[in-house]
Amino acid sequence: MLNKLCMYLERPELYKESKVNFWDDEYISKQLLKAHLDVDFEGASRSLDFINDSVDWIVKVASPDKYPNLIDLGCGPGLYAERFAQKGYKVTGIDFSKRSINYAQSRNEEKNLNVTYLFQSYLNMNYSEEFDIATLIYCDYGALSTKSRRLLMENIYKSLKPGGKLILDVFTVNKYNDFKEVKTWEINEKGGF
Numbered sequence: 001m002l003n004k005l006c007m008y009l010e011r012p013e014l015y016k017e018s019k020v021n022f023w024d025d026e027y028i029s030k031q032l033l034k035a036h037l038d039v040d041f042e043g044a045s046r047s048l049d050f051i052n053d054s055v056d057w058i059v060k061v062a063s064p065d066k067y068p069n070l071i072d073l074g075c076g077p078g079l080y081a082e083r084f085a086q087k088g089y090k091v092t093g094i095d096f097s098k099r100s101i102n103y104a105q106s107r108n109e110e111k112n113l114n115v116t117y118l119f120q121s122y123l124n125m126n127y128s129e130e131f132d133i134a135t136l137i138y139c140d141y142g143a144l145s146t147k148s149r150r151l152l153m154e155n156i157y158k159s160l161k162p163g164g165k166l167i168l169d170v171f172t173v174n175k176y177n178d179f180k181e182v183k184t185w186e187i188n189e190k191g192g193f
């Protein structure tokens, strides 16, 4: 037991990739969806007001009449994708969590939207000049290894039509100016994310 605990205290190699699909894990994906749907909790997606403001801003900088085909990478349960569709974009959403894609699909039917949702990794997508805009929202880029970042950028570049836009939502270094690294342990008796 103590050995196992000590193992968890070891610092992993930077950006070491897990052998399991974290996002599609039964427990994680359940907690993730719950976090996504909590409108005030910013652990998985931004707050609802921020999402609505962001969608309005995107419509302003890349309107659906000039940039009709949009792909939302790591769309989760479709919080942005369905708003993009309501604004008039033709939307494709890709995510690697089956649970989130199923949820997004059910909202599609409920709200009579026409978003194409795909359960797929954006690292394996293979489009050629199909989209006018690609979005990657809530700082996923920073969690990827250098190799995966390059692969994703190549996939996105290929998927966009000439003159297309990538809207990349990342944290800047300023967020970490006062960041102090700490180690903490806590017990979550009722589960947690």
Ligand SMILES: C[S@@+](CC[C@H](N)C(=O)[O-])C[C@H]1O[C@@H](n2cnc3c(N)ncnc32)[C@H](O)[C@@H]1O
Pocket (backbone or CB within 6 Å): 023, 036, 044, 045, 046, 073, 074, 075, 076, 077, 079, 080, 094, 095, 096, 097, 100, 120, 121, 122, 123, 136, 137, 138, 140
């Ligand atoms: C922090 S959440 C953000 C979700 C959404 N963009 C939002 O802001 O509401 C990250 C999402 O990216 C998805 N994801 C992570 N790696 C992925 C990959 N390789 N391919 C597709 N989706 C991925 C996860 O399943 C998760 O839904």
